[in-house]
Amino acid sequence: MQFFGERAQKTLILVVILVAIALASLLATVALAYTPGPVVGGAAVRGIVKFTGPVPAPAKLDIIKDPEVCGTEPKFDESLQVGAGQGLANVVVYIEKIDKGRALTTAKAELDNRHCRFVPHLQAFATGTELAVKNSDGVLHNTHIRLPNSDVFNYALPEKGQVIKKKMTRAGLMKVGCDAGHVWMGAWIAVFDHPYFAISDKDGKFSLADVPPGQYNLMFWHEKLGKGSQQLTVQPGAAQDLTQVYK
Ligand SMILES: [Cu+2]
The missing domain is CATH 1.20.5 (Single alpha-helices involved in coiled-coils or other helix-helix interfaces)
Structure with missing residues (x-):
């Protein structure tokens, strides 16, 4: 049939x-997908990122638009900041492909257009965080946040004090620019779907808390110096101190 x-x-x-x-x-x-849960034998992973190469004086930026607002003070390239003991600031440090551990903490984050710069220049937070994009200047900005192949946020902020909020649901490394002709404006946002990330401070120091025992790749990303990695083996309760060097 x-x-x-x-x-x-x-x-x-x-x-x-x-x-x-x-x-x-x-x-x-x-x-x-990442599964949060109790961590048994979690350990801190601390360290310092160093840059041992020559550190040129930061280049002065050309303010080619709205000089009456944007050009009232000199502006300098922020892409390479080296502090005490050759410590390299603004390195995103994170564990690659970790699928379980402590819960994500979401907070409120802000990206301010202030004196025609983005403040902060680099930030990292977890998915689910609400990002407030703000214009503190009396000039039109158009904040454009993008992943390599797609837009995340693209809005004009014509008014001083204006804020547009966006819940950030996608993970990835995002490049920020201003489409209102302020070609010198640039920033970065790193969004993670797990809590094991940090940004190195002005002296290159970073810290990850409560990492579950296991073997991982610890990744490093810097906007000018690129990626680095090291193998990471976490034993129960044993804190680690690491050094990562960019040359
Ligand atoms: Cu702008």
Whole structure:
């Protein structure tokens, strides 16, 4: 007995295959997602990032638009900041592909357009954080936040004191620019779907709390010097002190 014609049968088989593929990719996504829970034997991972190369004086930026507001003080390139003991500031430090550990903490974050700079120049936070993009200047800014292949935020802020809030749901390293002709304005935002990330401070120091025992890749990213990594083995309760060097 035949319920379907041959053509209908072929269509049915195709639909079943497509549904199976969709389910498989959905399950793969779920398996990769971060699962928060209690951490047994968690340890601190601390360290310092150093830059041992020559540190040039920061270049002065050309203020080619709105000089009456943006050019009232000199502005300098912020991409390489080296402090005491060759400590390299503004390095994003994070554990790669960690799938379980302590809960994410979300806070409120701010990105201010102030004196035609972005403040802060670099920040990192967890997914679910609400980012308030603010214009503290009496001049039009258009804040544009993007992932490598897509826009995250792209709004004009024409008024002084204006704030536009956006809940940040996607993880990734985002580049920030101003589309209102302020080509010198630039910043970075790193968003993570787990809590194991930090930004090195002015002297290159960083700290990750309560890392579950295990083997990981500890990753480093700097806007000018690029990526680095080191193997990380966390033993139960044993704090680590690491040094990462950029040359
Ligand atoms: Cu601007």
